[in-house]
Amino acid sequence: MKMKFNGLLLAFLLCIGVSCTEETQDQSVYEVNQNAVQVEDALLQVVNEHRTSLGFNALEFSPVAYEYANAHNDYMIAKGDLSHDHFSSRASNIASETNAEYVSENVAKDYPSAQEAFEGWLNSPNHRKTMEGEFTHTAVSVKVDEAGNYFYTQLFFR
Numbered sequence: 088m089k090m091k092f093n094g095l096l097l098a099f100l101l102c103i104g105v106s107c108t109e110e111t112q113d114q115s116v117y118e119v120n121q122n123a124v125q126v127e128d129a130l131l132q133v134v135n136e137h138r139t140s141l142g143f144n145a146l147e148f149s150p151v152a153y154e155y156a157n158a159h160n161d162y163m164i165a166k167g168d169l170s171h172d173h174f175s176s177r178a179s180n181i182a183s184e185t186n187a188e189y190v191s192e193n194v195a196k197d198y199p200s201a202q203e204a205f206e207g208w209l210n211s212p213n214h215r216k217t218m219e220g221e222f223t224h225t226a227v228s229v230k231v232d233e234a235g236n237y238f239y240t241q242l243f244f245r
Contacts (some may be wrong), residue, residue: 118165119157121194121231122229123237128146137236141219147225148227155181155242156226156240160239161230169196169238177192178190181242185243187224189244191222193214199237204239207237224245225242229239
């Protein structure tokens, strides 16, 4: 009986350990918010200008990454806050659809212009490292919630 109990306890602990380490993919449907296309274009331009001024390549726009960036902004707006929730699912999907070997993202909120969002990322060592990283493709989504707050997601991959 003791051996059976220990076996069940081990199986239970394994199940708990596995369930805590895997990220579930978000299957929820969120309201689709309006894109601030001019801000998106301006941010992509300023990021590429910054990269080329440092001798890095300009990043090519990816429609696949744009789809995932838009969905993540809708998620953050529904949640009401910034997050990198479900990033590993986004990265895995982008990789499988584009053969990307590495994916990263920057998110931001409440910057009223592309230039201010860029400067916020530039002044953050981790965000700056991503913007200046060894990537070939990107997409920027900027969406506005009902209160007029801007949400930014930029995905990068190579």
